[in-house]
Amino acid sequence: MQTRLAPSSPRACARDLAAASALLALALSTSSPLHAQPLPAGVTRGASVEGITEYTLANGLRVLLFPDQSNPTVTVNVTYLVGSRHEGYGETGMAHLLEHLVFKGTPDHPNIPQELTEYGALPNGTTWFDRTNYFETVPATDKNLAWAIDMEADRMVNSFIAKKDLDSEFTVVRNEFEMGENSPFRVTWQRTMAAAFEWHNYGKSTIGARADIENVPIERLQAFYRKYYQPDNAILAVAGKFEVDRTLALIATRFGKIPRPERSLERGNILFDTYTRDPDQDGEREVTIRRVGYEQMVMALYKVPAGTHKDFAAIEVLSGIITQTPGGRLHKALVVPGLAASASGVAFQFKEPGAVLAMASMRPTQSLDAARTALIGAMEGFAQTPPTTEELSQARAALLKNIELQLANSQSVALSISEWASMGDWRMQFIHRDRIEKVTLDDVKRVATTYFKPDNRTIGRFIATATPDRVTIPVVVARELDSVINAYKGRAALADGETFDPSPANLDARTVRSELPVGFNLALLEKRTRGNLVMARVTLRYGDVQSMNGRVDAARLMGAMLDKGTTNKTRQQIKDEFDRLKAQVSFSGSANEIVASLQTTNQNLMPTLALVAEVLREPRFDAAELDEIKREQLQALEAQKGDPTALAVTLFSQKMTPYPDGHPLATKSINDQIKATQAVTIAAVKRIYDEFIGASYGDLAVAGDFASDSVTNWARATFNEWKSPRPFARTERVFFDVPQFDETIETPDKANAFFFAGQNLRMSDAHPDYAALSIGNFVLGGGFLNSRLAVRIRQKDGISYGVGSGLTAQSLDSVGQFITNAIYAPENVLRLQSAFGEEMGRILKDGITADELEAAKSAWLQQREQMRANDGQITAMLSNQVVTGRTMAYEAELDARVRALTVADVNGALKKHIDPTKISSVKAGDFKNKPPKTVITP
Numbered sequence: 001m002q003t004r005l006a007p008s009s010p011r012a013c014a015r016d017l018a019a020a021s022a023l024l025a026l027a028l029s030t031s032s033p034l035h036a037q038p039l040p041a042g043v044t045r046g047a048s049v050e051g052i053t054e055y056t057l058a059n060g061l062r063v064l065l066f067p068d069q070s071n072p073t074v075t076v077n078v079t080y081l082v083g084s085r086h087e088g089y090g091e092t093g094m095a096h097l098l099e100h101l102v103f104k105g106t107p108d109h110p111n112i113p114q115e116l117t118e119y120g121a122l123p124n125g126t127t128w129f130d131r132t133n134y135f136e137t138v139p140a141t142d143k144n145l146a147w148a149i150d151m152e153a154d155r156m157v158n159s160f161i162a163k164k165d166l167d168s169e170f171t172v173v174r175n176e177f178e179m180g181e182n183s184p185f186r187v188t189w190q191r192t193m194a195a196a197f198e199w200h201n202y203g204k205s206t207i208g209a210r211a212d213i214e215n216v217p218i219e220r221l222q223a224f225y226r227k228y229y230q231p232d233n234a235i236l237a238v239a240g241k242f243e244v245d246r247t248l249a250l251i252a253t254r255f256g257k258i259p260r261p262e263r264s265l266e267r268g269n270i271l272f273d274t275y276t277r278d279p280d281q282d283g284e285r286e287v288t289i290r291r292v293g294y295e296q297m298v299m300a301l302y303k304v305p306a307g308t309h310k311d312f313a314a315i316e317v318l319s320g321i322i323t324q325t326p327g328g329r330l331h332k333a334l335v336v337p338g339l340a341a342s343a344s345g346v347a348f349q350f351k352e353p354g355a356v357l358a359m360a361s362m363r364p365t366q367s368l369d370a371a372r373t374a375l376i377g378a379m380e381g382f383a384q385t386p387p388t389t390e391e392l393s394q395a396r397a398a399l400l401k402n403i404e405l406q407l408a409n410s411q412s413v414a415l416s417i418s419e420w421a422s423m424g425d426w427r428m429q430f431i432h433r434d435r436i437e438k439v440t441l442d443d444v445k446r447v448a449t450t451y452f453k454p455d456n457r458t459i460g461r462f463i464a465t466a467t468p469d470r471v472t473i474p475v476v477v478a479r480e481l482d483s484v485i486n487a488y489k490g491r492a493a494l495a496d497g498e499t500f501d502p503s504p505a506n507l508d509a510r511t512v513r514s515e516l517p518v519g520f521n522l523a524l525l526e527k528r529t530r531g532n533l534v535m536a537r538v539t540l541r542y543g544d545v546q547s548m549n550g551r552v553d554a555a556r557l558m559g560a561m562l563d564k565g566t567t568n569k570t571r572q573q574i575k576d577e578f579d580r581l582k583a584q585v586s587f588s589g590s591a592n593e594i595v596a597s598l599q600t601t602n603q604n605l606m607p608t609l610a611l612v613a614e615v616l617r618e619p620r621f622d623a624a625e626l627d628e629i630k631r632e633q634l635q636a637l638e639a640q641k642g643d644p645t646a647l648a649v650t651l652f653s654q655k656m657t658p659y660p661d662g663h664p665l666a667t668k669s670i671n672d673q674i675k676a677t678q679a680v681t682i683a684a685v686k687r688i689y690d691e692f693i694g695a696s697y698g699d700l701a702v703a704g705d706f707a708s709d710s711v712t713n714w715a716r717a718t719f720n721e722w723k724s725p726r727p728f729a730r731t732e733r734v735f736f737d738v739p740q741f742d743e744t745i746e747t748p749d750k751a752n753a754f755f756f757a758g759q760n761l762r763m764s765d766a767h768p769d770y771a772a773l774s775i776g777n778f779v780l781g782g783g784f785l786n787s788r789l790a791v792r793i794r795q796k797d798g799i800s801y802g803v804g805s806g807l808t809a810q811s812l813d814s815v816g817q818f819i820t821n822a823i824y825a826p827e828n829v830l831r832l833q834s835a836f837g838e839e840m841g842r843i844l845k846d847g848i849t850a851d852e853l854e855a856a857k858s859a860w861l862q863q864r865e866q867m868r869a870n871d872g873q874i875t876a877m878l879s880n881q882v883v884t885g886r887t888m889a890y891e892a893e894l895d896a897r898v899r900a901l902t903v904a905d906v907n908g909a910l911k912k913h914i915d916p917t918k919i920s921s922v923k924a925g926d927f928k929n930k931p932p933k934t935v936i937t938p
Helices: 010-029 094-104 112-118 142-157 163-181 184-196 210-215 218-228 244-254 312-323 329-335 368-380 389-407 410-423 428-438 441-451 478-487 504-510 552-564 571-580 602-617 623-640 644-656 670-679 682-692 708-719 770-781 788-796 826-846 850-868 871-884 889-899 903-913
Strands: 044-049 052-056 062-067 073-080 122-127 132-139 234-240 285-291 296-304 342-348 354-362 457-464 511-515 521-526 533-541 584-589 593-601 698-704 742-746 753-761 803-809 816-824 920-925
Touching: 062 244, 062 410, 073 142, 073 410, 094 112, 094 122, 094 132, 094 163, 094 218, 112 142, 132 142, 132 410, 142 234, 142 244, 163 184, 163 210, 163 218, 184 285, 184 296, 184 354, 184 457, 234 244, 234 410, 296 368, 296 441, 312 329, 312 342, 312 354, 312 389, 312 428, 312 441, 329 342, 329 354, 329 368, 354 368, 368 457, 389 410, 389 428, 389 441, 410 428, 504 511, 504 521, 504 889, 521 708, 521 871, 533 602, 533 871, 552 571, 552 584, 552 593, 552 602, 552 623, 552 670, 552 682, 571 602, 584 602, 593 602, 593 871, 602 708, 623 644, 623 670, 623 682, 644 670, 644 742, 644 753, 644 920, 698 708, 698 871, 753 826, 770 788, 770 803, 770 816, 770 826, 770 850, 770 889, 770 903, 788 803, 788 816, 788 826, 816 826, 826 903, 826 920, 850 871, 850 889, 850 903
Parallel strands: 062 234, 285 457, 521 698, 742 920
Antiparallel strands: 044 052, 052 062, 073 132, 073 234, 122 132, 296 354, 296 457, 342 354, 511 521, 533 593, 533 698, 584 593, 753 816, 753 920, 803 816
């Protein structure tokens, strides 16, 4: 706790009160004009509006004085700018719990409830989303006012906030929580707010979560108190019968001695403005509560701007048009026709964007659905049934009447002005009143049709039931977990693997390659692995460009259908058998190959391979399974129609590699992919299998813990007689020298945009410059957040979460591509393009540095070593080498070429092959609704 600032004993406190009372008595007996005396030291005078004047103490305390000599009482109200909106994880309900504890006393005011009674006070403390306040209204005597000011100043920083008080009071708060749980309205409102506010704390009730109330450590509560209960986070309002100068002097003396807190990150007490905002709601939400009860309830909640926003005056008038009785639209739509017993609503006026709530209650025998429909109709029907002059006049008159009566009551003013201050500024109370007077029918209709719409709606339903069927989720207690853990011995350790050298030379030395008479190839790499794991890959190649023209989609779906049933097993039986064998197996197909990849253990390898062979050789091709696969793929394709990434990549591929329609390498638009998928029949799938599939052009690559002889014998028995019906010919790729283009695709309602750019290259991975260009690309856009593009566009400018570049090159064709991509907010498109252009210009003009070269070479070579240590990657490489005719010697040669690179080699390759005038781009995003921001030069 902080050092006490009040006198050290009740007697000293009494002496101070007596002196203060005498001071006030003298002041009240004088007839000097207002502010005849100079302001107390450290006090500055601020705005004055309609009899209310603001002052500020040197410690940051704001003081609002509203003298009213006609009132025989005086109200002292202290408002702290902390409510449930400020609570963190584990702190829900803390502001409210603290409100209770502040009544437990200080050393100089040890029994505040007794003192409140003795001074004839009408007191309370309340907690809301944006603030907590404490007030007492007492007879307007000098003694009473001096006591109230002294007590509030003392408990601002000297409250006990003791563990013993928490232990007793939390049960009281819990009882308050339980009382709310008994209220259908309270429960339904809380659940509806929680559904509406996804991230903001307005979705959490001020009462808090039961677990937080019961378990919050006293230390967290004390820290919360010390942080927020300070003069620079408080507003003191005094209203009623008092003398301004002397009351201000007393406030300056009593509150002024409290020092302004030293706030810092180290102390953890900086008062940050809350900045969490919910995204725009993107569709109706609904929550249902089922509890024992004797009434039903339906609520409709719509999010609206903050209470100080210029629209809120019209929103409050609109709320009156909806909720007033008997002329309100809710009453007419629900109560009058007998759909509900009652109907009401409220516009929540918060510091940050809040909500308007409308609700109806009904008997269990009444239709909840009918009431829901009528409720929504009343809230959202203003476009069809605009507000009338009579409705506007009635609602506005009621609001202005309440404001006028409130301003005539000094106690109400004392409470309301601090309420408005917690929303932003106390003067907003008068500005809001003036705005209400100016609200027009057009204003009301505009806010109704702007905010009361389905996509901004959250529905809450309370359904009474005699037998709620709840699930209580058990909690693991730490000591119970300890007992389980401490007694656990575990199983025998998995078998250790060997220390394996993944160098190209060792991989070649350890790999046994062979070819069966049918043409099927084997590449077997035995090694001991942890847990006796083994990876394998079966590849069957088929067809050529001419024979597969226009049949790509049927071939793709054929591959997807292979494991959906064999002549002897159903789809489920295949899955169950792979699960029993502890095997992860996948089948895929493209325009000219089928691939089966698997991982299992040594003891399960042979039966797994046998089942894989059955899937490959005896597919069922069931029409119903094809329909299911098509539905799944069509749904994915439909989703891509609005996806910036999919649209940009598709268009880029179409323009950069414009193979003719039907060609196996042609890229279809998403709509054309949908049409082609829909057109595939089971007969077309079967024809491709029957015409092409066999083992003559296939291979098996295995790496891990297995016996080569067993696998070889199995392959001979399985594939040696399975000849391919037709020959296979590799599809050659063609270099396209396409004109530069810059395309834009609009994707409405997408928060992120995608940028894709690149250039076609006449280059294979055997080209003399391939190694140098690979390292140049790595410096530009490879690595992890340390490439030039990442440092500039992500780390420095903060434009993109994901940005990078890549280099592709074929092994047997002189066809390659330099590409780069980024995700970003649509409004940053100009900044992204500018930064990309600048970084491309810098690397082509100035090249890379010696330090960048060495770092890139080291990282690139280590990544390749990790790749060769991965058995899944090894099986893919071994399979690919069957087509390229290579061995791991190529990998060793490429590594050697990279090690020998110089700065001149890399810079020369970049300038030789990368041409900014050839780099084309596609941008996809919601650019129309999120127009570009001005380019900011770094």
